[in-house]
Amino acid sequence: ETGVTQTPRHLVMGMTNKKSLKCEQHLGHNAMYWYKQSAKKPLELMFVYNFKEQTENNSVPSRFSPECPNSSHLFLHLHTLQPEDSALYLCASSQYPTGRGEKLFFGSGTQLSVL
Amino acid sequence: EDQVTQSPEALRLQEGESSSLNCSYTVSGLRGLFWYRQDPGKGPEFLFTLYSAGEEKEKERLKATLTKKESFLHITAPKPEDSATYLCAVRVAGGTSYGKLTFGQGTILTVHP
Numbered sequence: 001e002t003g004v005t006q007t008p009r010h011l012v013m014g015m016t017n018k019k020s021l022k023c024e025q026h027l028g029h030n031a032m033y034w035y036k037q038s039a040k041k042p043l044e045l046m047f048v049y050n051f052k053e054q055t056e057n058n059s060v061p062s063r064f065s066p067e068c069p070n071s072s073h074l075f076l077h078l079h080t081l082q083p084e085d086s087a088l089y090l091c092a093s094s095q096y097p098t099g100r101g102e103k104l105f106f107g108s109g110t111q112l113s114v115l
Numbered sequence: 116e117d118q119v120t121q122s123p124e125a126l127r128l129q130e131g132e133s134s135s136l137n138c139s140y141t142v143s144g145l146r147g148l149f150w151y152r153q154d155p156g157k158g159p160e161f162l163f164t165l166y167s168a169g170e171e172k173e174k175e176r177l178k179a180t181l182t183k184k185e186s187f188l189h190i191t192a193p194k195p196e197d198s199a200t201y202l203c204a205v206r207v208a209g210g211t212s213y214g215k216l217t218f219g220q221g222t223i224l225t226v227h228p
Contacts, residue, residue, distance in 0.1 A: 004158070042119070043159075043202070043218040090158050102206075103149065104216070106158025 003027065006091050006107035014115055015081060021110045023074040023091030031097035032074040033104065034066060037088040049074060050097045081114045088112070117142040121203050121219035128226050131192045136201055136222045139185040144208030148186050149216065150179050151202040159202055162188075193226045200224070 004025045013019050025032065034046040048056035049068040063085075065077040074091055088111050092104040118141045128134055140148070147166055151159035163172040165181040172179045176197065178189040188201055200223050204216040 040220065042220050043204075043216075045216070092158070103161040103164060104159075106160070108157050 004091055004093055004105050004107035006089075006110055008110055009108065010111045010113075012113045012115065013078070013081065015083070017081075018077070018079040020078065021076040021089055021091075021112075023076075023107055025072055025074075025091075025093040025105070025107075027093055027095075027105060029093040029095050029105070030071050031094045032068060032071070033092040033094075034074065034076055035090040035092060035106075037090055037109070039087075043090070046076075048097060055097065078112075081112075083114050086112055086114045117205065117207055117217045119203055119205055119217050119219040121201075121222050123222060124220070125223040126225070128190075128193055128224070130194055130226055130228050133189070133191045133193070135190070136188040136224070137185060138188070138203030138219055140203075140205050141184075142205050142207045142217070145205060146208045147206040148181055149204040149206070150186070150188055151204065153200045153202055153221070162201075190224070193224075195226045195228050198224055198226045 007022045030051050032049045036044045036046055045058045046060045047066045052068050052071055063080050067075040088109045090109045091107045094102050094104050120139050122137045147164050149164050150162040152162055153159040163179040165179055168181055168183045170181050176191050180187050200221045202221045203219040206216050
């Protein structure tokens with residue numbers, strides 16, 4: 001399998017549930033990212049991990065908790081979400097987090113609905 | 116505050132009808148402008164990176180250009196398979212952000228046979 005794989009593709013959860021999104025990259029990259037894509041809004045960066053270390057938290061509420069056990073895997077743990085958190089959550093990777101010309105490789109995303 | 120604005124929001128073309136998408140930006144210290152294509156149900160796919168005014172990149176029917184204030188994505192003789200949302204993003208210098216891109220809202224392109 002190649003590229004960036006996200007599971008599940010779709011998730012429906014209640015406001016009191018706890019769930020996790022999973023991302024795996026098979027590209028040998030060293031940086032991984034979580035983005036949020038809401039309808040009619042630009043992509044929003046949530047978290048950045050560089051060599052397994054979190055290097056950016058873009059003022060994300062604590063109900064979103066990322067975890068990066070190694071350079072190939074990234075999780076987003078969700079708890080007590082709000083309906084406005086419903087969105088497409090995209091995982092991405094890049095070989096390095098900085099520098100000119102660093103392009104991102106995205107997964108297909110998890111479409112999250114919070115009821 | 117860094118801003119990226121794409122226009123139009125949506126564009127409908129007939130097959131073979133050439134046109135352009137616009138991405139205007141207001142940033143300090145541009146370190147790269149990126150174009151991505153996003154198909155329904157999928158994540159964005161990288162198309163081009165442009166670094167300096169006057170630079171051009173081409174790929175099949177697509178050509179991206181850059182000025183000091185905006186970028187254009189020209190589509191020549193489009194086909195229905197070019198239908199997608201096209202996203203523009205800019206990377207800026209400075210700060211402590213790693214790999215932070217500021218994205219525009221995208222242009223939804225529909226090409227009719």
